[in-house]
Amino acid sequence: DSYRLSLSTWGSPKHPQVSHFVPEFTKLVGERSDGRIKFRTFEGGEMVKQQFVPTAVPQGTVDISLTTLDNWSGRTSDVTILTTPLWTRSMKDTLGALKPGQPIYDYFDKKLREQGAILLCAFDIGPPVLSTSFPIEHPSDLAGKKIRVYSKGAGQMMQALKAAPTTMSVGEVYSALQRGTVDGAIGGLQGAVGLKHFEVTKYMLAPMGALGTLIHAYVMNKDKFESMPEDLQKIVMESAAKARDAMQGYIIDKYGDFVDQVRKHGNTVTVLEAGTPGYDEWRNALQGVNDEARRTYPKELVELIETK
Amino acid sequence: MDLIDWAGYISIALLFLMMLLAVPIFVSMGLAAFAAALLIDDFQLVARTFIQTVWQGASIFELVALPLFILTGTIMQQTDAGRDLFAVTKAWAGSISNSLGVATIVACGIFAAISGSSIATAATVGLVAIPLLLEEGYGKTRAGGFVAGGGTLGIVIPPSIPLILYGVLTETSIGQLFIAGVVPGIIMLTAFTLVVYFSRPQIKGTQDVSWSECLSLTLRCSGVLALPIIIIVAIYTGIFTPTEVGALSVIYLLILGLAQQRLTFGKFVAALRTATATTGMLFMLIVFGQYFAHFLTFEQVPQSIAHAITDNATGVWAITLMILAYLVLGTFLESAAMLLISIPIFAPVAAAAGMDPLVFGIFAVIAMEIAQISPPVGVNLFTIHGISGIGLWTLARGVIPFILIQICMLYIVYFFPEIVLWLPHSMK
Amino acid sequence: MRGLIQVLQPMCRFMSIVSIILLGLLAFPIAYDATMRAFGKPTIWVFETTLYLFIAGGFLANTLAMSSGAHFRVMILAQAFPSLKPALDWLALILTLLFSILLIGTGSYFVWYSWSNDILSATLLEVPLWIPQLAIPIGGVGLFLQTLIHICEGKMPEGKEVIME
Ligand code: NA
Ligand code: NA
Numbered sequence: 080d081s082y083r084l085s086l087s088t089w090g091s092p093k094h095p096q097v098s099h100f101v102p103e104f105t106k107l108v109g110e111r112s113d114g115r116i117k118f119r120t121f122e123g124g125e126m127v128k129q130q131f132v133p134t135a136v137p138q139g140t141v142d143i144s145l146t147t148l149d150n151w152s153g154r155t156s157d158v159t160i161l162t163t164p165l166w167t168r169s170m171k172d173t174l175g176a177l178k179p180g181q182p183i184y185d186y187f188d189k190k191l192r193e194q195g196a197i198l199l200c201a202f203d204i205g206p207p208v209l210s211t212s213f214p215i216e217h218p219s220d221l222a223g224k225k226i227r228v229y230s231k232g233a234g235q236m237m238q239a240l241k242a243a244p245t246t247m248s249v250g251e252v253y254s255a256l257q258r259g260t261v262d263g264a265i266g267g268l269q270g271a272v273g274l275k276h277f278e279v280t281k282y283m284l285a286p287m288g289a290l291g292t293l294i295h296a297y298v299m300n301k302d303k304f305e306s307m308p309e310d311l312q313k314i315v316m317e318s319a320a321k322a323r324d325a326m327q328g329y330i331i332d333k334y335g336d337f338v339d340q341v342r343k344h345g346n347t348v349t350v351l352e353a354g355t356p357g358y359d360e361w362r363n364a365l366q367g368v369n370d371e372a373r374r375t376y377p378k379e380l381v382e383l384i385e386t387k
Numbered sequence: 388m389d390l391i392d393w394a395g396y397i398s399i400a401l402l403f404l405m406m407l408l409a410v411p412i413f414v415s416m417g418l419a420a421f422a423a424a425l426l427i428d429d430f431q432l433v434a435r436t437f438i439q440t441v442w443q444g445a446s447i448f449e450l451v452a453l454p455l456f457i458l459t460g461t462i463m464q465q466t467d468a469g470r471d472l473f474a475v476t477k478a479w480a481g482s483i484s485n486s487l488g489v490a491t492i493v494a495c496g497i498f499a500a501i502s503g504s505s506i507a508t509a510a511t512v513g514l515v516a517i518p519l520l521l522e523e524g525y526g527k528t529r530a531g532g533f534v535a536g537g538g539t540l541g542i543v544i545p546p547s548i549p550l551i552l553y554g555v556l557t558e559t560s561i562g563q564l565f566i567a568g569v570v571p572g573i574i575m576l577t578a579f580t581l582v583v584y585f586s587r588p589q590i591k592g593t594q595d596v597s598w599s600e601c602l603s604l605t606l607r608c609s610g611v612l613a614l615p616i617i618i619i620v621a622i623y624t625g626i627f628t629p630t631e632v633g634a635l636s637v638i639y640l641l642i643l644g645l646a647q648q649r650l651t652f653g654k655f656v657a658a659l660r661t662a663t664a665t666t667g668m669l670f671m672l673i674v675f676g677q678y679f680a681h682f683l684t685f686e687q688v689p690q691s692i693a694h695a696i697t698d699n700a701t702g703v704w705a706i707t708l709m710i711l712a713y714l715v716l717g718t719f720l721e722s723a724a725m726l727l728i729s730i731p732i733f734a735p736v737a738a739a740a741g742m743d744p745l746v747f748g749i750f751a752v753i754a755m756e757i758a759q760i761s762p763p764v765g766v767n768l769f770t771i772h773g774i775s776g777i778g779l780w781t782l783a784r785g786v787i788p789f790i791l792i793q794i795c796m797l798y799i800v801y802f803f804p805e806i807v808l809w810l811p812h813s814m815k
Numbered sequence: 816m817r818g819l820i821q822v823l824q825p826m827c828r829f830m831s832i833v834s835i836i837l838l839g840l841l842a843f844p845i846a847y848d849a850t851m852r853a854f855g856k857p858t859i860w861v862f863e864t865t866l867y868l869f870i871a872g873g874f875l876a877n878t879l880a881m882s883s884g885a886h887f888r889v890m891i892l893a894q895a896f897p898s899l900k901p902a903l904d905w906l907a908l909i910l911t912l913l914f915s916i917l918l919i920g921t922g923s924y925f926v927w928y929s930w931s932n933d934i935l936s937a938t939l940l941e942v943p944l945w946i947p948q949l950a951i952p953i954g955g956v957g958l959f960l961q962t963l964i965h966i967c968e969g970k971m972p973e974g975k976e977v978i979m980e
Contacts (some may be wrong), residue, residue, distance in 0.1 A: 083391075085685070124558070125684050125731075130937060131443045138435040138928075153944070194932065223855055234859065234939045243855060244936070246862040248448055250558050251628060257814065258625020260852075271954040405910070409893050409903040411886040411901035414914045421917065442948065448862065451845070451869045454838045627849050634845035656835070660879070663835045667876025668885040674873075721887050763891055 082116045082307055084299075085271055088145040089124035091273040095333065096145065096204055096295055097324040102354075104297075107318035112311055128366030137195030143299045148187065149230045155190045157380055161294045162232030163372040163385050164363065164365045167353075169288065170331045171369050172387065173203040177294070179320065182264045183383050187280050197304045199316065201296040204267050207233065208340075209284040210276045212256065216284070216349050216357070218364035222345075227252055227264040233272035236290060237265065256280055268337050269294050269330075277344040284336055285350045289361040297323075389426045398423035398493065401597045412724050413671035420682035438680065443730045444677035445670070447687035448630070449555045450704045453503075454666040455633030456546045460507030461665075463498070463611070466649040468509035470606040472497050478596040486521050488533055488583040491516040495537030496576040499544040500615030501636065503551070505759055509538025510766045510774055517775045529586065531777040532785020535767045537579060538757035539789070542552050542722070544572035546618065546629065549722050549755050552673065553748045554732045556680075559627045563811040565622050567668065568752070570806050575753075576791045586788070610643045611721030623814060669723055676727030689731040697739040705740045706801050709733055710754070710794065721766050725758055726751065727805025745811060750797060757793045760786040823960045823967075830957040831879040837872035841865060857937045867947035874954025880958045881961040885970035899904075904971045912962045918955030926952060 086105065088097045105118045127135040132146040133154050148158045160166070177184050188198040213224065216309060221242040228234040234244040245261050255261045257279035264276065268285070277283070289352055297319060304312060342348045351358040373381050398419045405415035417437075426432040463469070476493040491512060498508045513534035542549050545565035554561035596604075605612065611670035618636060621627045624773065644650025683689055700708050714735075716725050730751065739746040759767045762783040772779055778783035800807055848861035880886055888907065893900045928934075930945040965971055 119685075121684070128443065128683070128918040130441070131446075133937070134929075134934065135439050137444075139432050140436045140439045150937050153941070154932065154970050202615045225852065225855065225857055231937060231939050231941070244859060244939070245852065245857045246859065247628070250449075250554070250560050251562070252561050254560050254814070255628075259627050260628065277531055359561065406889045407892055409888045409890055410907045410910050411888050413886065414907075414911050417914055417917070419911060431837060434917075434921045436919070436925070438925045438951070441921075441951065442925065445870045445873065445951075446866060448866050450873075451841065451865055454869065454872070455842055455845075458838075458842070531922055575911070626853070631845055631849035634842040635849065637842040638846050657841045659835050663831070663838050663876045664883045664885040666838055666873060666881045667834065667878070667880030668887065670873035671877055672887070719889050721889060724887070763894070812954070 080115070080308075081326060081337035082311065083119065084116060084142040084303070085119045085121065085126070086143040086187050086231070087121045087124075087126040087141040089127065089129045090092040090145075090212045090270060092122040093099065093273060094269050095330050096202070096269075099329045100297070103325060104318055107321060108314055109320060111314045116307075116311060118314070118346075125227050132298070133194070135198075135368050136300050139300050139303065141300075142185075142303045143297060146296055146298050147230070147320055147351065148294045148296055149232055151191065151194070152231055154194045157190055157233045157376060158187065159230075160372060160376045160380060160384055162230060162236075162291050163361065163368060164236070164291045165287050165369055165381065166290070166291045168203075168387065170203045170205060170292075170327070170351075173292075173294075174324065174327050174331070175205070176387075177201045178315065186380060186383060191298060192301060194336070195301045196298040197320040199299050201294055202323055202327045202330070204293050204295050204330060205270065206268075206279050207265050207290060207291045208268045208271060209263055209265050209273050209286070209290075210256065210280040210346075211282045211284070212280055213262055213282065214347070215282050218361055224262040225260075227266075228254065229266050232291070233265050234361075236365065238366055245300070252276070253279060265290075268334065268341075272337050272340050277341045281346060283338075283341050283346050283348045286361055287351050287353060289351050289353075289358050290365070305382060307341065307364050339364060391686075393459060394423045394427050395683050395688035397426065398679070398682060399688070403476045406719075409727045412624040412721075413668075413675045413748045414670075416679040416724070417675040420679045424682055432503075440678045441674055444674045444681075445581060447555050449561055450549060450670075450673065452546075452551050452561070452630040452633045453548060454662060455630065455637055456503030456548060456551070457639055457665050458658065458662040459546075459633065459636045460502035460504050460511070462637065462644065462650070462655070463501065463660040464507065464511050464661075465654040466640070466644045466647070467492070468611050469498065471611055473512060473515045475601075475605055475612065477610050478601045479599075482595050483584070485584050485586065487516075488529070489526065489558075489580055491520065491533050492537045492576065492579045492583050495534070495540050496544065496572075497612070497615060499542075499572070501546075501611070502541055502544040503548040503633075503643045504728075505539045505541035505756065506766055506770045508541030509534050509585065510770050511535065513771055513774055517771070517777075523608045523810050525778045527671075527781050528785040530785075531536075531589065531771050531775060532789070533583060535760050535765075535771045535782055536786045536789030538653075538770075539759055540572060540576055540579070542752055542755060542759075543568050543575060544748065545622065546633065547752060548669070549726060549752050550748060551629070551725060552726050553730065553751055555673075556677075556726065557734055557744055557748070558586040559669035559744045559748060562625065563745060563814070564624050564748050564778045565629060566811045566814060567620075567749055567807045569619065569810055571753070571800060574799075575792065575796055575808065576760055578796075580680070582788045582792065610647070614639060615811070623810075625814070667754075672723045672727070673810050678722060680727055681733050684731055690735070692732050693735040693739075696736050702740055703798075703801070704738055706798070709736060710797050713751075714757065714761070717754065717761050720758060721764070722755035722758055725755060742801065743804060743808060746800060750800050752794055753796050753800065757790055760789060818902030820964055820967050822946055823964050827878050827957060827964065828960045829967060829972035830875050830953075831882070834872050834875035834877075834879060837868050838876065841872070842870055844868075863936065863940050863942060864872050865937055867942070867950075871950040874950040875957055877954050878961045880971060881958060882964075884974065888971075901970070907971055908962055908966050912959065912966065915959035919959060921950045922948070922953075927973050 086223045133151045146304045149162050168330045222244045226242045228244040237244040401419035472494045476490035480490040494512045545568045550564045768782045844861045926945045926948050934944045935941040
């Protein structure tokens with residue numbers, strides 16, 4: 080029996096989460112399955128846009144897709160804990176901690192299975208950055224500023240920091256920043272660089288985990304996965320893990336280069352290193368969000384996230 | 388060859404067959420893709436994919452701008468804005484040759500800068516202008532042709548419903564697309580005006596209106612005349628998003644209509660009714676057109692066709708091939724269906740030919756303009772026929788010069804992309 | 816037949832009125848949000864709510880579009896061979912009816928799926944998605960009833976409204 084799997088991604092195909100995963104993963108699976116598994120890949124969101132992945136994958140509209148874990152908040156609310164500042168792991172820690180067999184991974188894999196999807200791999204694309212038109216160094220700089228947010232979690236965080244979270248489509252963010260419709264935007268570093276936000280902003284804050292991080296994943300339709308014989312299931316999982324490790328390593332190596340690109344384009348970049356007073360200032364400002372999170376999420380999960 | 392390799396092409400064949408048999412286009416698109424999908428997958432999966440894609444295709448915030456820009460057009464119709472605009476342009480055109488024809492085209496251009504629709508533009512101006520043009524001896528071919536042709540400016544000069552749709556399909560900034568349409572729109576307005584000015588018979592302007600009368604007339608109509616400027620400035624400076632501009636235009640026209648005591652509750656309801664029917668029609672086309680395009684993409688048909696084109700034709704030849712394809716499609720498709728079918732296929736071809744997404748957007752919309760005035764299926768022709776009774780083929784003769792200008796414009800946009808890009812790139 | 820039409824007509828008219836109201840309201844929250852943002856206080860509810868208003872209005876407006884003949888058809892064949900027109904109308908009506916059944920069926924399944932899985936929108940507003948999704952099967956019912964009326968009448972309506980595209 081041979082299987083034809085559709086694999087969909089969104090956002091820029093040049094983002095390392097796509098460019099350093101999809102070719103490697105499909106090549107590995109193809110080789111190791113002796114061509115029993117073939118792929119149709121769709122890069123750039125023409126098949127499923129980001130916010131629809133949590134229904135499209137369980138429905139089988141596509142078999143495998145890139146997703147943010149946060150996008151699943153409408154189906155399994157626990158995932159938003161990953162966008163809270165409770166998550167203080169560095170990307171290097173995440174490399175080891177978000178693997179099959181590790182408790183955090185297994186926790187969310189189980190949650191997604193209840194919703195009809197399998198977690199093929201999960202990874203950290205790095206802490207989100209704030210690209211702004213105003214000087215940003217201290218939490219108080221955000222007060223009253225209109226900030227475009229990408230998710231519920233980020234919106235709550237901005238509210239806690241007294242900013243006004245604003246929703247708009249990705250395509251309009253560049254011109255909204257350019258023309259002052261919003262004062263800033265929070266989002267992934269590589270995405271902001273890819274969309275050239277630095278052309279229209281003056282400042283960037285790279286909080287290096289003080290505001291949490293961005294966990295993305297590749298997920299697969301559960302029925303499709305289980306319809307394959309066990310040896311093929313194993314090949315898919317192992318290939319995903321291998322391609323993911325390489326991609327995660329690449330992202331860790333290149334994160335600094337992306338920050339430098341923003342700096343090179345004339346933006347004033349503030350990097351908050353863990354343990355410095357500046358970093359702690361932001362942590363303290365978000366204390367309330369963390370306390371709230373500790374109350375909201377299951378105890379078991381909070382412990383998993385907070386113990387290293 | 389597997390069935391799976393043919394399903395995409397089968398869906399295209401089914402689509403054209405059903406359309407030929409006069410099945411509503413949105414039904415044809417939905418059923419063609421659904422039926423073809425059943426050839427390769429089981430019913431449950433096909434049905435789940437269908438509804439998932441329908442929901443995705445409907446949940447696009449940028450589409451919210453559509454009913455708003457449609458409503459601005461219908462409110463203007465109900466409040467006789469066409470009469471005002473035409474009165475002003477007629478007064479200013481004064482005694483120059485063919486003044487009435489020139490006034491018609493310029494009135495279309497101004498209306499185009501408020502409305503997102505070419506049919507609204509043609510209908511609103513046509514109702515006032517055609518009787519007067521006929522009275523002055525322009526003849527049916529010219530009178531109808533001027534309005535049908537001038538009306539197409541409605542979708543190149545912002546705001547523009549097809550540009551919103553293009554922006555949604557290609558994820559291009561709609562604000563930038565709108566601004567990109569300004570210069571090509573003005574060039575076409577100028578070219579149209581010159582065609583009308585130099586067209587025989589050289590009818591003298593009949594009336595000389597004094598400067599003070601012109602000014603007072605302009606002042607009296609300044610409420611409507613100010614709106615295009617407000618819209619362009621609001622979008623250009625980014626104070627508001629295109630959707631917000633649509634909402635604010637609606638409210639502006641409501642207040643203006645009430646202040647001028649031209650908008651009664653009954654007229655407002657009539658405007659809403661037409662706008663709602665139109666939105667319902669467009670909405671279904673867009674949602675099921677996206678489902679059809681989604682299926683084709685899944686079957687990798689657009690990719691194959693695009694490759695076939697770019698392997699065999701590059702640069703200006705690829706462009707010429709696209710223009711020919713658009714001319715053929717445009718004879719029988721209206722613009723939303725045409726965009727939905729063509730964009731997935733031609734966008735990669737355009738990219739391979741080095742066209743910027745903004746440039747291709749304007750290119751595609753000019754192609755839509757041609758479609759709207761080319762027989763036998765040209766919605767502007769139908770509209771003018773509907774309001775004036777002028778025969779379809781008489782109208783078709785009248786629009787020939789406009790079609791020729793539009794074809795030239797397609798090449799101009801390709802060879803001189805700066806015409807399109809200069810203004811949006813200066814938005815910083 | 817006439818009795819059936821008299822029963823169906825008010826239902827379709829009701830749906831048309833609802834769609835007119837929904838789309839008529841659209842401009843106000845958007846203008847409100849734009850104004851509030853200009854004062855530095857953007858709302859978090861307008862973006863999503865107006866989208867759902869629009870979706871509901873769009874699916875329901877289908878009834879009005881159908882009754883007023885706004886849906887676009889390619890009439891080349893019917894114009895070339897007028898004697899074919901009745902047969903083509905019948906085909907169009909039957910396939911539209913089939914299509915509306917597809918919408919009702921799949922739409923109801925989608926609503927059930929979102930409802931039984933408690934799916935919320937992944938935004939600050941956390942709207943249960945089955946509510947806006949309800950517009951799909953209801954819109955399908957409107958299309959079904961309106962098409963049924965045309966079948967009873969034995970013809971597709973000619974265009975009455977100006978198509979504003
Ligand atoms: Na326009
Ligand atoms: Na045509």
